[in-house]
Amino acid sequence: MDYASIAETRLSKDDVHYLAQLLASKFDFQPESDIRNLVSLMGGEVVVEDMLLADPDQTKSLIVMAPENFQILVPSHTSPERDRFIVAHELGHYVLHYLWQRKKNPDYPIAVVAYRENRKRLEWEANWFAAALLMPETAFRNTYGVLGRNIRKIAAKFRVSVSAAKVRAKELRLELS
Structure with a gap:
C-alpha cells in the first residue's frame, strides 16, 4: 500500500486545544484515563517497537490504513509517562493531520504515515493536542x-x-x- 505523508493544519493553538477537548468529551476521556483505551475506542492500536538504533527520519510513528484503522508506534525504551505523551501526540497527528484534513478535503489520501522527523509546525500542533488532552x-x-x-x-x-x-x-x- 502506498502511503502519503501527513500535512499540518495551520490551526491556532486554541483551536487545537478545543479539538482535543471535543475528543475527550466525545469519549468521556479524563486526564487519569487510559490513553490506550481511547486509541482502541477510535479504531486504532498501540504497537511497541524496538527503535533504539533506528534512524528517526525513517522511523514511522503513525500509520493510518483507513479511517478508524490506524497504528501508533511507541519505542520500547521509554518510560510509561513518556509513552503516554507519545501516544497522545500521535493521536494528535491522527485527529489533526488525518481526520481534520479529510473533513476539510475529501480528496485527502486515505492511507497516510507520519515519521519521527522534526517538521516543526506539524510537531507543535501534535504537542499542543497532547498537552490539552492529557x-x-x-x-x-x-x-x-x-x-x-x-x-x-x-x-x-x-x-x-x-x-x-x-x-x-x-x-x-x-x-x-
Missing part, C-alpha cells in the same frame, strides 16, 4: 492550586513526565518551584 487547562490549574508548585506531584497526578508538566505549566504561565 493536562486540560482547568484541571491543570486546579491541580496546581491544590499541590502548589510541586511539579513532580503535578506530573504524577497527570501521569506524564516532569518535562511535559513543566512545558504545560510554562505555557499556562504558572510559576514552578
Whole structure:
C-alpha cells in the first residue's frame, strides 16, 4: 500500500486545544484515563517497537490504513509517562493531520504515515493536542492550586513526565518551584 505523508493544519493553538477537548468529551476521556483505551475506542492500536538504533527520519510513528484503522508506534525504551505523551501526540497527528484534513478535503489520501522527523509546525500542533488532552487547562490549574508548585506531584497526578508538566505549566504561565 502506498502511503502519503501527513500535512499540518495551520490551526491556532486554541483551536487545537478545543479539538482535543471535543475528543475527550466525545469519549468521556479524563486526564487519569487510559490513553490506550481511547486509541482502541477510535479504531486504532498501540504497537511497541524496538527503535533504539533506528534512524528517526525513517522511523514511522503513525500509520493510518483507513479511517478508524490506524497504528501508533511507541519505542520500547521509554518510560510509561513518556509513552503516554507519545501516544497522545500521535493521536494528535491522527485527529489533526488525518481526520481534520479529510473533513476539510475529501480528496485527502486515505492511507497516510507520519515519521519521527522534526517538521516543526506539524510537531507543535501534535504537542499542543497532547498537552490539552492529557493536562486540560482547568484541571491543570486546579491541580496546581491544590499541590502548589510541586511539579513532580503535578506530573504524577497527570501521569506524564516532569518535562511535559513543566512545558504545560510554562505555557499556562504558572510559576514552578
